[in-house]
Amino acid sequence: MAEQAFQVDLRGVVDLLSRHLYASPRVYLRELLQNAVDAITARGGDGGRVEIETSGGTLRVHDDGIGLTTDEVHTLLATIGRSSKRDELGFARHDFLGQFGIGLLSAFLVADEIEVVTKSARGPSNGQGAVRWTGRSEGSYRVEPGERDEPGTTVTLRARPGSAELLSPPVVAELARVYGSLLPVELVVDGVPITGDGPPWQVRHRDPASRRRALERYCEDLYGFVPFDVVDLEVPEAGLTGVAFILPDPVSPAARASHRVYLKRMLLAEGVEGLLPEWAFFVRCVVDAGELRPTASREALYEDELLDSARQGLGGALRQWLVKLAETDPARLRAFLRLHQLGVKAMALHDDEMLRIVDRWLDYETSAGPMTLREFRRRHPDGRYTASVEEFRRLSAVAGAQGVGLVNGGYVHDTEIIERLPDLDPDIRLSRLEAAELTTTFGVLDPATELALRPFIAAAQRAVERLGCEIVVREFDPASLPALFLTSRDAQFREELKRAREEANELWADVLGAVGASAGVERPQLVLNYRNPLARRVTSLGVGGPGVGGPGAGAETTARTELVELAVQALYGQALLLGHHPLRPADTAVLNRSFIGLLEWAVHPPEAP
Numbered sequence: 340m341a342e343q344a345f346q347v348d349l350r351g352v353v354d355l356l357s358r359h360l361y362a363s364p365r366v367y368l369r370e371l372l373q374n375a376v377d378a379i380t381a382r383g384g385d386g387g388r389v390e391i392e393t394s395g396g397t398l399r400v401h402d403d404g405i406g407l408t409t410d411e412v413h414t415l416l417a418t419i420g421r422s423s424k425r426d427e428l429g430f431a432r433h434d435f436l437g438q439f440g441i442g443l444l445s446a447f448l449v450a451d452e453i454e455v456v457t458k459s460a461r462g463p464s465n466g467q468g469a470v471r472w473t474g475r476s477e478g479s480y481r482v483e484p485g486e487r488d489e490p491g492t493t494v495t496l497r498a499r500p501g502s503a504e505l506l507s508p509p510v511v512a513e514l515a516r517v518y519g520s521l522l523p524v525e526l527v528v529d530g531v532p533i534t535g536d537g538p539p540w541q542v543r544h545r546d547p548a549s550r551r552r553a554l555e556r557y558c559e560d561l562y563g564f565v566p567f568d569v570v571d572l573e574v575p576e577a578g579l580t581g582v583a584f585i586l587p588d589p590v591s592p593a594a595r596a597s598h599r600v601y602l603k604r605m606l607l608a609e610g611v612e613g614l615l616p617e618w619a620f621f622v623r624c625v626v627d628a629g630e631l632r633p634t635a636s637r638e639a640l641y642e643d644e645l646l647d648s649a650r651q652g653l654g655g656a657l658r659q660w661l662v663k664l665a666e667t668d669p670a671r672l673r674a675f676l677r678l679h680q681l682g683v684k685a686m687a688l689h690d691d692e693m694l695r696i697v698d699r700w701l702d703y704e705t706s707a708g709p710m711t712l713r714e715f716r717r718r719h720p721d722g723r724y725t726a727s728v729e730e731f732r733r734l735s736a737v738a739g740a741q742g743v744g745l746v747n748g749g750y751v752h753d754t755e756i757i758e759r760l761p762d763l764d765p766d767i768r769l770s771r772l773e774a775a776e777l778t779t780t781f782g783v784l785d786p787a788t789e790l791a792l793r794p795f796i797a798a799a800q801r802a803v804e805r806l807g808c809e810i811v812v813r814e815f816d817p818a819s820l821p822a823l824f825l826t827s828r829d830a831q832f833r834e835e836l837k838r839a840r841e842e843a844n845e846l847w848a849d850v851l852g853a854v855g856a857s858a859g860v861e862r863p864q865l866v867l868n869y870r871n872p873l874a875r876r877v878t879s880l881g882v883g884g885p886g887v888g889g890p891g892a893g894a895e896t897t898a899r900t901e902l903v904e905l906a907v908q909a910l911y912g913q914a915l916l917l918g919h920h921p922l923r924p925a926d927t928a929v930l931n932r933s934f935i936g937l938l939e940w941a942v943h944p945p946e947a948p
């Protein structure tokens with residue numbers, strides 16, 4: 340039985356293209372433009388010119404490319420899927436834009452009839468040899484002698500009812516500009532040149548500064564923002580060049596970053612995803628690639644090994660830029676990190692170089708104020724981190740007061756980053772804080788001591804009364820800590836303290852009387868540590884009862900009362916500083932006064948009687 344050829348109903352194919360392959364019938368112009376450029380490429384030599392004319396619902400695309408012979412017209416134009424742009428083995432030839440042999444059909448999205456008048460550059464050079472091919476959307480075509488003197492091709496479309504808009508002068512000019520403004524041929528629409536200097540990042544400039552300004556303007560026109568920085572991109576194996584614009588504002592890492600991609604200087608799409616590694620969500624790129632492949636719709640990149648290695652290459656370029664910024668302009672790097680730290684932290688999870696940058700340049704919240712992890716380790720070789728912000732808030736003051744450095748590892752990626760630091764250097768030790776480590780248990784003093792201390796506590800209370808602080812004396816560890824300042828936020832410790840007080844109340848309520856009088860008022864507390872030798876000596880400086888130091892009191896008592904006041908205020912100030920509490924003007928004044936007062940005592944103590 341004889342082999343039969345497939346019969347194709349063109350209407351079904353056009354329907355398929357328009358509904359399922361192309362996002363919009365606007366692509367018809369891109370396909371025509373692409374064929375014209377390929378024909379010019381096939382002819383070889385320099386330059387080439389494509390001229391588009393619009394008039395009264397008719398569109399003409401002229402090119403001075405290779406043209407077609409009569410035989411080629413039959414096989415190439417009239418056979419769906421046949422293309423001159425593949426090699427003997429059927430692979431896409433990399434110098435051409437087209438490869439599938441279906442592009443011309445897209446003209447049927449806007450016209451019922453396509454007319455091609457062509458003359459092959461390889462044919463006879465006299466007036467002979469021009470061919471006219473007319474194809475109709477219902478599937479028939481006609482070939483007859485045509486009229487054309489010079490080699491090249493003219494494609495003519497007449498708008499189908501309803502498609503006139505797409506073939507109107509302003510829309511054609513816009514489409515030509517969108518798709519073809521970077522093309523390496525001369526493109527003219529109704530006499531107006533569309534192509535200019537080519538890719539903006541390849542244009543020569545007087546000096547780097549004016550190049551930079553030009554690229555910033557380009558970014559502003561394209562994306563509507565002035566970039567934080569402009570990074571040149573190049574991945575030779577993908578034939579890729581371009582620029583990355585660093586966004587000047589923070590973006591959500593979840594926002595899909597899309598980029599403007601040209602293939603062989605023809606726009607592929609304005610919103611291509613997956614060109615960069617996922618972490619690089621802080622840039623918008625414009626690139627031109629010669630070797631990357633489009634999907635059949637020509638609206639996305641074909642996911643293959645080459646795209647994958649291009650992605651790695653682009654990620655590498657951004658990474659390189661960051662490393663260089665760290666070396667040459669740390670202040671700018673910090674500014675960048677403030678904007679896009681989430682992206683950089685995400686990178687640091689898998690990339691040692693980025694981890695080093697985070698370690699060295701990114702400020703973390705610590706019990707000793709904001710600083711980098713590296714600086715923190717230098718100051719606190721035995722430092723700890725908390726895995727939640729909540730825990731940090733609760734413990735940082737107390738940790739600070741006890742000399743334990745604490746880093747807030749509670750934000751996104753931070754704990755993982757801190758735990759990965761030994762990958763940089765196995766000697767790096769930054770361990771997680773076990774809450775129990777800091778549990779300070781406040782011991783109650785025995786009743787006799789407590790009773791004996793009452794005059795002192797009263798005097799001490801007067802010393803800090805104006806500061807809105809309450810004095811408490813307890814025994815607690817570490818003994819090296821003379822005093823601890825607890826704000827009402829230090830909930831856990833206040834609980835602890837309250838329990839100690841309640842115990843005291845129960846046991847010695849009658850002895851101690853109104854110890855818990857101020858309970859319930861949420862004032863910050865200065866807890867003096869009776870276990871600390873210095874604090875203990877301060878409590879035993881010896882003052883009289885209420886009214887001591889008033890008129891008529893002995894000179895010595897007055898002096899001692901003054902010393903107690905100065906010492907308590909100094910302890911107050913030091914506890915504030917140790918715990919990194921904010922200093923109000925009144926606090927600073929007291930700190931100053933106590934320092935100067937104690938200094939006076941030290942150099943010139945009031946004469947002992």
Ligand SMILES: Nc1ncnc2c1ncn2[C@@H]1O[C@H](COP(=O)(O)OP(=O)(O)OP(=O)(O)O)[C@@H](O)[C@H]1O
Binds near residue numbers: 373
């Ligand atoms: N302007 C032109 N000049 C010369 N040859 C042309 C021109 N337009 C089309 N052709 C020929 O017709 C063939 C089919 O064109 P068509 O646009 O359908 O497919 P293609 O460009 O090969 O591939 P793709 O579907 O990827 O665009 C081309 O391979 C080319 O040989």
